[in-house]
Amino acid sequence: TxxxxxxxxxxQRALLSPFSEFASATSKLYNHPLSPFAHGPMAQRLSAGxxxxxxxxxxxxxxxxxxxxxxxxxxxxxxQEQVAIEKPFCRLLRxxxxxxxxxxxxxxxxxxxxxxxxxxxxxxxxxxxDTVKTLLRDHKVxxxxxxxxxxxPKDAGAFTLDDYVAxxxxxxxxxxxxxxxxxxxxxxTVPVLAAVSLMAARGEATPRSLVMMGGPIDSRESPTAVxxxxxxxxxxxxxxxxIHIVPANYPGRGRRVYPGFLQHxxxxxxxxxxxxxxxxxxxxDLVKGDLD
Numbered sequence: 001t002x003x004x005x006x007x008x009x010x011x012q013r014a015l016l017s018p019f020s021e022f023a024s025a026t027s028k029l030y031n032h033p034l035s036p037f038a039h040g041p042m043a044q045r046l047s048a049g050x051x052x053x054x055x056x057x058x059x060x061x062x063x064x065x066x067x068x069x070x071x072x073x074x075x076x077x078x079x080q081e082q083v084a085i086e087k088p089f090c091r092l093l094r095x096x097x098x099x100x101x102x103x104x105x106x107x108x109x110x111x112x113x114x115x116x117x118x119x120x121x122x123x124x125x126x127x128x129x130d131t132v133k134t135l136l137r138d139h140k141v142x143x144x145x146x147x148x149x150x151x152x153p154k155d156a157g158a159f160t161l162d163d164y165v166a167x168x169x170x171x172x173x174x175x176x177x178x179x180x181x182x183x184x185x186x187x188x189t190v191p192v193l194a195a196v197s198l199m200a201a202r203g204e205a206t207p208r209s210l211v212m213m214g215g216p217i218d219s220r221e222s223p224t225a226v227x228x229x230x231x232x233x234x235x236x237x238x239x240x241x242x243i244h245i246v247p248a249n250y251p252g253r254g255r256r257v258y259p260g261f262l263q264h265x266x267x268x269x270x271x272x273x274x275x276x277x278x279x280x281x282x283x284x285d286l287v288k289g290d291l292d
Contacts, residue, residue, distance in 0.1 A: 006244040009261055013059065020057035027051040048286035052279060062148075063126045067095055070136035072108065075099075079136060085174055088156040089163075090120075091145040092171045095136055112208070113140040113175050117168060119187040120146045121263060128185060142175055144168075144188075149257045150250040161191060168195040177205045189215025225270055 030037050030047035037043060069076050078098040085092040099105050114135055118125030125145050135141045149159070168191060172180060177199070184192035189212040200206050219227050244259055246252045268275045285291075 006257075006259055007247045009259070010247045010249060016057040017059070020054050020059075023050045023054040023057065027054060044287050044289070048283050051286055052283050055282075056279075062124050065093075065095075065126055065129055065132065067129065067133055067136070070095075070097060070133060072097065072099075072137055075101075077108070084142065085171065087167060087170075088152050089147050089149070089159045090167055091147065092174065093143050093145045095132060095141045095143075097136060097140070108140075111139050112179055112181055113142065114181045114183060115171060115175060115207075116141065116143040117182065117184040117188040117192050118144050118146065119185060120144075120164070121187055121260075123260070131183075131185075139181070142171070144171065148260075149255060150246045150252040150259075152252050152255065154252060154254045161194075164188075164191045165195045165198065168192055169199060172196075172199075172207065177207055180207045181209045181211070182207045183211045183213065184215065186214045189213070189217060193217065 027047045027050035029035055030040075030043045030050065032038055038047075065081060067079050067081065070079050071077075080096050080098065082094045082096050083091050084094045097108050099108055116128060116131060116135070118128050125143055128143065132141050132143060152159075168188075172182065172195070182192060182196070192210070193212060196206050196210055216227070219230070223231075242258050242262060243256050244262070246255045246257055
């Protein structure tokens with residue numbers, strides 16, 4: 001039932017946690033240079049197998065951006081991550097650049113701002129770390145840092161498509177729309193297009209450019225397995241099968257969400273062979289000692 005699936009998943013994850021740590025420790029036992037077990041004929045394969053088991057069962061924490069510097073006109077400048085606006089479901093992050101040179105400060109101030117709208121889905125905006133780093137060469141960079149919905153208390157209310165559009169508009173107005181460039185990546189292309197279109201319809205200023213990358217603007221064109229599923233099933237089917245209740249061990253207990261683990265399973269189901277090959281290649285690289 002929707003009320004129990006998330007709870008079952010959490011229980012399974014809790015049960016696997018000690019096995020994951022055991023696998024990690026055993027992997028080190030077979031690859032640490034000071035361990036007597038590391039010099040056996042099968043040591044490398046055993047270590048790789050246990051490491052793969054550890055990675056499949058472990059809980060992945062949200063990674064940090066860790067952007068502390070950027071290259072601007074051939075010079076390294078310091079970068080500080082700041083929270084420009086904090087909302088229950090999203091933080092607007094700014095990566096502020098600093099220079100000791102007077103000319104450098106003027107150049108940085110004159111650079112145009114860009115808002116990167118990351119996907120609101122089963123992963124984190126830090127996937128766009130390299131995009132942010134590259135944009136920092138010529139721009140004042142802002143990014144949407146979405147909060148995991150299971151961490152948002154239920155009394156913060158729902159987060160609907162209307163809320164999504166309004167949030168993007170708030171962020172754009174805060175930065176200053178007249179000089180702003182907006183880049184939306186994947187899922188947010190539709191709400192960002194809606195946000196800009198509604199501002200234009202009201203006679204408001206709109207961004208200088210809007211880049212929409214890899215998003216389904218007209219989902220009738222080039223349909224994929226996802227599009228086909230969406231048209232084959234009624235909307236109620238998705239509500240019954242994909243929406244589940246956040247269990248009691250999270251601040252968002254009782255909130256109805258589309259869980260990240262289901263999204264992940266959906267991605268795998270579209271290309272199971274590729275995912276299996278990735279794990280096999282990872283294992284083979286570990287056996288060869290190719291840690292990169």
